[in-house]
Amino acid sequence: MKVAVLPGDGIGPEVTREAVRVIEALDLGISLQEAPVGGAAYKAHGHPLPSATLDIARDSDGILFGAVGDPDCDALERHLRPEQAILGLRKELTLFANLRPAKVFKGLEDHSALRPEVASAIDLLIVRELNGDVYFGEKGFRTAPDGSREGYDIMSYSESEVRRIAHVAFRAAQGRGKRLCSVDKANVLETSQLWRDVVIETAADYPDVTLTHMYVDNAAMQLVRNPGQFDVVVTGNLFGDILSDQASMCVGSIGMLASASLGERQTAHGTFGLYEPIHGSAPDIAGKGFANPMATILSAAMLLRHSLGKSAEADRIETAVGKALEDGVLGRDLGGSAGTTEIGDAVLERL
Numbered sequence: 001m002k003v004a005v006l007p008g009d010g011i012g013p014e015v016t017r018e019a020v021r022v023i024e025a026l027d028l029g030i031s032l033q034e035a036p037v038g039g040a041a042y043k044a045h046g047h048p049l050p051s052a053t054l055d056i057a058r059d060s061d062g063i064l065f066g067a068v069g070d071p072d073c074d075a076l077e078r079h080l081r082p083e084q085a086i087l088g089l090r091k092e093l094t095l096f097a098n099l100r101p102a103k104v105f106k107g108l109e110d111h112s113a114l115r116p117e118v119a120s121a122i123d124l125l126i127v128r129e130l131n132g133d134v135y136f137g138e139k140g141f142r143t144a145p146d147g148s149r150e151g152y153d154i155m156s157y158s159e160s161e162v163r164r165i166a167h168v169a170f171r172a173a174q175g176r177g178k179r180l181c182s183v184d185k186a187n188v189l190e191t192s193q194l195w196r197d198v199v200i201e202t203a204a205d206y207p208d209v210t211l212t213h214m215y216v217d218n219a220a221m222q223l224v225r226n227p228g229q230f231d232v233v234v235t236g237n238l239f240g241d242i243l244s245d246q247a248s249m250c251v252g253s254i255g256m257l258a259s260a261s262l263g264e265r266q267t268a269h270g271t272f273g274l275y276e277p278i279h280g281s282a283p284d285i286a287g288k289g290f291a292n293p294m295a296t297i298l299s300a301a302m303l304l305r306h307s308l309g310k311s312a313e314a315d316r317i318e319t320a321v322g323k324a325l326e327d328g329v330l331g332r333d334l335g336g337s338a339g340t341t342e343i344g345d346a347v348l349e350r351l
């Protein structure tokens, strides 16, 4: 079993280190190969996603990814910016289905941005499309007829892109509470109208799943009003990006939400995928030793479950994280004082 480890920038290496310690402690004979990505790769090799890194990622059974993003690189041309590395990996490896589960761990109810009785009901899965939408459309700057500057990014989805993510979401709903809410902006956007039409067509294959639709502005509101109403949410790349950061605060912190990005490729052990916390490189706290590594540790659990066929070990990691939280091991993001390594130690002790 081969895992590519791409720590990236900012807190990426700090949180990835803790997840790697957890994987190593399980002693599963996994071979870990580290490679540079993001701003770190740009500084060392002149490109945020060097071809050698992409080869290591492609050649693995699964990828553990930290985060990319470096304020020093914000003035670079778009194709050289650190963020292009994660976009490039998702696109090059056809990882189109991003699963972002959000559930309140026991004991965290009081640490949510919501009232405890509202937060405690959260157990949802955001299925975010990852290969299309405005992130990958034609973009650029142009001069308007009056001589002023314009920026543009084309939003589009093809029928096949919507259909394949809809199938993933319906199947996920079948394995959970059998309720799927498709989030779009079909009252304004043609991209969303197509999205809605294709999701409705796909529903015919899943008569056991109840499908509803919600506009994204309402969904943002419902997520804080009554998040317990959601089981599986399927949405596009941009809306899913935003709603998942919002969901993270509903469960307590962005430092808690893990993710899996999957495609269709099967390996000898499971489905090939990339696993990363939903947060970014957090330059504001990088190097200070108090980034919460739990989202990355939980991402490692998803890696074991989906890509390496190690469900029992994934359960062990999730249980250990839950126990650490119940025992009051909380990072600063959750109102506690535990540092990055201390949180890693606490999870390891409870494995």
Ligand SMILES: NC(=O)C1=CN([C@@H]2O[C@H](COP(=O)(O)OP(=O)(O)OC[C@H]3O[C@@H](n4cnc5c(N)ncnc54)[C@H](O)[C@@H]3O)[C@@H](O)[C@H]2O)C=CC1
Pocket (backbone or CB within 6 Å): 011, 015, 066, 067, 068, 069, 070, 071, 083, 086, 254, 255, 256, 276, 278, 279, 280, 281, 282, 283, 284, 285, 290, 291, 292, 293, 295, 331, 333
């Ligand atoms: N997949 C990726 O690699 C992503 C990269 N980014 C990049 O990261 C950089 C920073 O972006 P931001 O908008 O600031 O988002 P961010 O997610 O990095 O940080 C947002 C806020 O949450 C806090 N935070 C994030 N993760 C945390 C953790 N594990 N523990 C405790 N606090 C945590 C940060 O300190 C910050 O105040 C940018 O360059 C951005 O493009 C952003 C999101 C995803």
Ligand SMILES: CC(C)CC(=O)C(=O)O
Pocket (backbone or CB within 6 Å): 083, 086, 087, 241, 278, 279, 280
């Ligand atoms: C940095 C972006 C490309 C991605 C992002 O914010 C995310 O995937 O959550």
Ligand SMILES: [Mg+2]
Pocket (backbone or CB within 6 Å): 241, 242, 245, 278
């Ligand atoms: Mg994001």
